[in-house]
Amino acid sequence: xxxxxxxxxxxxxxxxxxxxxxxxxxxxxxxxxxxxxxxxxxxxxxxxxxxxxxxxxxxxxxxxxxxxxxxxxxxxxxxxxxxxxxxxxxxxxxxxx
Amino acid sequence: xxxxxxxxxxxxxxxxxxxxxxxxxxxxxxxxxxxxxxxxxxxxxxxxxxxxxxxxxxxxxxxxxxxxxxxxxxxxxxxxxxxxxxxxxxxxxxxxxxxxxxxxxxxxxxxxxxxxxxxxxxxxxxxxxxxxxxxxxxxxxxxxxxxxxxxxxxxxxxxxxxxxxxxxxxxxxxxxxxxxxxxxxxxxxxxxxxxxxxxxxxxxxxxxxxxxxxxxxxxxxxxxxxxxxxxxxxxxxxxxxxxxxxxxxxxxxxxxxxxxxxxxxxxxxxxxxxxxxxxxxxxxxxxxxxxxxxxxxxxxxxxxxxxxxxxxxxxxxxxxxxxxxxxxxxxxxxxxxxxxxxxxxxxxxxxxxxxxxxxxxxxxxxxxxxxxxxxxxxxxxxxxxxxxxxxxxxxxxxxxxxxxxxxxxxxxxxxxxxxxxxxxxxxxxxxxxxxxxxxxxxxxxxxxxxxxxxxxxxxxxxxxxxxxxxxxxxxxxxxxxxxxxxxxxxxxxxxxxxxxxxxxxxxxxxxxxxxxxxxxxxxxxxxxxxxxxxxxxxxxxxxxxxxxxxxxxxxxxxxxxxxxxxxxxxxxxxxxxxxxxxxxxxxxxxxxxxxxxxxxxxxxxxxxxxxxxxxxxxxxxxxxxxxxxxxxxxxxxxxxxxxxxxxxxxxxxxxxxxxxxxxxxxxxxxxxxxxxxxxxxxxxxxx
Numbered sequence: 001x002x003x004x005x006x007x008x009x010x011x012x013x014x015x016x017x018x019x020x021x022x023x024x025x026x027x028x029x030x031x032x033x034x035x036x037x038x039x040x041x042x043x044x045x046x047x048x049x050x051x052x053x054x055x056x057x058x059x060x061x062x063x064x065x066x067x068x069x070x071x072x073x074x075x076x077x078x079x080x081x082x083x084x085x086x087x088x089x090x091x092x093x094x095x096x097x
Numbered sequence: 098x099x100x101x102x103x104x105x106x107x108x109x110x111x112x113x114x115x116x117x118x119x120x121x122x123x124x125x126x127x128x129x130x131x132x133x134x135x136x137x138x139x140x141x142x143x144x145x146x147x148x149x150x151x152x153x154x155x156x157x158x159x160x161x162x163x164x165x166x167x168x169x170x171x172x173x174x175x176x177x178x179x180x181x182x183x184x185x186x187x188x189x190x191x192x193x194x195x196x197x198x199x200x201x202x203x204x205x206x207x208x209x210x211x212x213x214x215x216x217x218x219x220x221x222x223x224x225x226x227x228x229x230x231x232x233x234x235x236x237x238x239x240x241x242x243x244x245x246x247x248x249x250x251x252x253x254x255x256x257x258x259x260x261x262x263x264x265x266x267x268x269x270x271x272x273x274x275x276x277x278x279x280x281x282x283x284x285x286x287x288x289x290x291x292x293x294x295x296x297x298x299x300x301x302x303x304x305x306x307x308x309x310x311x312x313x314x315x316x317x318x319x320x321x322x323x324x325x326x327x328x329x330x331x332x333x334x335x336x337x338x339x340x341x342x343x344x345x346x347x348x349x350x351x352x353x354x355x356x357x358x359x360x361x362x363x364x365x366x367x368x369x370x371x372x373x374x375x376x377x378x379x380x381x382x383x384x385x386x387x388x389x390x391x392x393x394x395x396x397x398x399x400x401x402x403x404x405x406x407x408x409x410x411x412x413x414x415x416x417x418x419x420x421x422x423x424x425x426x427x428x429x430x431x432x433x434x435x436x437x438x439x440x441x442x443x444x445x446x447x448x449x450x451x452x453x454x455x456x457x458x459x460x461x462x463x464x465x466x467x468x469x470x471x472x473x474x475x476x477x478x479x480x481x482x483x484x485x486x487x488x489x490x491x492x493x494x495x496x497x498x499x500x501x502x503x504x505x506x507x508x509x510x511x512x513x514x515x516x517x518x519x520x521x522x523x524x525x526x527x528x529x530x531x532x533x534x535x536x537x538x539x540x541x542x543x544x545x546x547x548x549x550x551x552x553x554x555x556x557x558x559x560x561x562x563x564x565x566x567x568x569x570x571x572x573x574x575x576x577x578x579x580x581x582x583x584x585x586x587x588x589x590x591x592x593x594x595x596x597x598x599x600x601x602x603x604x605x606x607x608x609x610x611x612x613x614x615x616x617x618x619x620x621x622x623x624x625x626x627x628x629x630x631x632x633x634x635x636x637x638x639x640x641x642x643x644x645x646x647x648x649x650x651x652x653x654x655x656x657x658x659x660x661x662x663x664x665x666x667x668x669x670x671x672x673x674x675x676x677x678x679x680x681x682x683x684x685x686x687x688x689x690x691x692x693x694x695x696x697x698x699x700x701x702x703x704x705x706x707x708x709x710x711x712x713x714x715x716x717x718x719x720x721x722x723x724x725x726x727x728x729x730x731x732x733x734x735x736x737x738x739x740x741x742x743x744x745x746x747x748x749x750x751x752x753x754x755x756x757x758x759x760x761x762x763x764x765x766x767x768x769x770x771x772x773x774x775x776x777x778x779x780x781x782x783x784x
Contacts, residue, residue, distance in 0.1 A: 021769060021772065093761065095760075096760050096762030
């Protein structure tokens with residue numbers, strides 16, 4: 001079971017990375033980040049079966065942090081949307097050299 | 098100050114109470130000898146800032162403190178002279194430096210040598226301070242002048258009374274500083290300021306030698322106190338060994354700087370740009386003799402290094418002859434006397450170089466009087482010339498007022514100066530029974546008795562040269578026809594009474610100071626060779642080493658004849674030279690300076706001082722300037738500023754620019770970089 005779980009986790013993570021790299025929509029990129037987090041969560045849970053309870057414990061923390069991050073991130077996206085009428089990340093590139 | 102006084106007053110009483118010390122020499126307030134000039138410096142310095150117009154107060158404070166110091170020095174000399182072979186007294190006031198093994202007290206060594214030096218210094222300083230009241234009376238920097246002069250005497254006394262090499266070095270540097278300040282006293286004229294710098298820079302070379310000698314001494318002996326060093330030296334050093342030779346040669350390098358010997362003498366003639374009393378005090382009577390004092394004080398070390406002794410004697414003899422020849426063809430009234438000073442200092446080194454320490458110190462003392470007298474007579478003449486030319490509305494720059502070709506026949510206008518100048522000149526020429534006769538004769542005799550035939554001949558030739566150039570100086574200044582010019586001639590007058598008074602006192606000194614050491618060969622006074630006996634304890638150790646290794650001095654000159662005979666011959670020779678030069682020159686017509694031609698041939702060589710300044714300029718100063726230019730333009734501006742400082746700046750800016758290109762503002766780029774970074778790290782870890 002471990003192998004299948006880790007493969008699924010790797011695939012999910014890769015999908016998340018690809019989404020962040022390729023998509024321009026901030027909301028979608030955000031969802032892809034969540035996907036990466038959850039891929040990691042999956043591998044934690046899978047490995048915890050062999051190593052110990054700590055993996056599952058860690059997942060709780062990751063979910064908590066992810067929820068907090070989602071709240072902050074969505075707030076930022078909403079304020080950006082209010083400003084630009086769009087959530088395309090190409091629009092906000094003010095912070096550069 | 099209070100503390101030092103308490104130590105001076107209470108210590109002898111306390112020692113007496115517990116019976117700690119034998120009845121001997123108890124110094125009388127020695128710290129005040131040093132503190133008084135310092136007090137004068139502080140007061141005059143304050144006046145120079147706060148109330149420079151209070152000239153009367155300055156005139157009282159400046160010479161006054163020196164008068165008191167002189168009285169203390171005289172009392173101490175009488176006290177120490179009353180005790181037969183008095184032991185040196187060390188008066189320690191506080192611990193100055195204490196680092197590891199090194200411990201140096203702020204202590205005074207009061208023995209025969211330091212007391213005689215202190216007396217000469219305070220006596221001549223006192224007279225010159227009084228003369229300065231007249232000479233500098235109208236100068237706007239009057240208070241500043243006396244502040245510097247007092248400070249100089251303070252440092253000079255630290256130099257001669259200090260009980261260790263570092264303390265002596267403090268005085269050594271301090272007098273150098275005051276010399277610099279006073280040469281450049283009229284610093285608004287760039288030639289004078291530059292002369293001060295030259296003196297200071299040339300002296301630094303000598304000071305380097307002094308420092309190296311101290312380092313080496315500490316490395317070998319672990320102490321720098323005079324008594325400690327001289328006790329340990331005969332055991333620690335092998336006779337003629339490399340270590341002691343090196344130390345003494347370094348010490349002598351210091352002497353060549355401070356006492357203007359070959360090769361570092363070049364600063365002294367230029368130092369004549371300072372006020373004339375300064376030339377008399379610092380550059381004739383006291384500071385420049387510090388080197389002779391140093392060799393005499395470190396006599397034990399020099400006695401252990403025969404090679405260094407020879408170097409000292411040869412350099413001294415060479416300088417005496419060399420500077421004596423230059424003096425023959427100088428036209429500046431002060432420069433003749435300045436080269437004469439260098440020559441006479443050479444005599445002193447010749448004496449201490451053959452181990453005749455008493456003769457060296459004796460000549461130091463007599464020379465202080467007659468050379469100060471000659472300088473101050475020159476000063477009176479320059480003063481008169483300056484006033485006369487100024488009143489006549491003619492240019493009165495230094496080059497005009499000091500050129501002897503513009504003088505002549507001044508005996509009519511300045512009779513007392515004229516007479517005292519003759520006394521000084523005869524004393525310098527070594528005519529019996531003036532001071533120079535006894536001291537110079539003793540030197541020539543000691544050199545001959547030590548078997549240094551070449552140096553002995555050099556000394557005799559120099560003595561005749563001395564008589565020659567100083568007669569020329571007298572004739573050009575005071576005899577013959579007046580060349581000052583019709584208009585200015587009417588304004589020539591005798592110097593102020595206070596200056597003339599100082600001249601007369603010095604003239605008396607130039608006569609009688611020689612009588613303190615009348616040789617046994619000429620039993621003129623019931624007590625002969627008093628100075629020799631008096632100074633014996635200070636030099637006994639060094640003389641003992643010399644006699645042990647080189648034997649007793651001979652009792653005949655290299656070509657036979659006793660001391661009395663040669664004394665007669667030399668004084669006769671001096672008189673013959675004086676008469677010859679006087680007759681040859683008094684009929685000669687000199688042209689005023691602006692009409693005269695520059696001498697050529699052999700006279701030109703002497704007039705241009707053997708082109709030594711030009712040689713130094715070519716060999717040392719210019720290459721040094723090139724090196725400085727290279728260091729400045731290439732190394733400093735190019736390498737350090739350009740490549741290193743600005744280079745680092747440019748590189749950082751360029752690097753920053755390159756890296757900033759990655760900060761595009763596109764989220765995608767950042768993510769890509771993060772992912773790539775993670776992949777690289779993962780790759781590195783797994784591989």
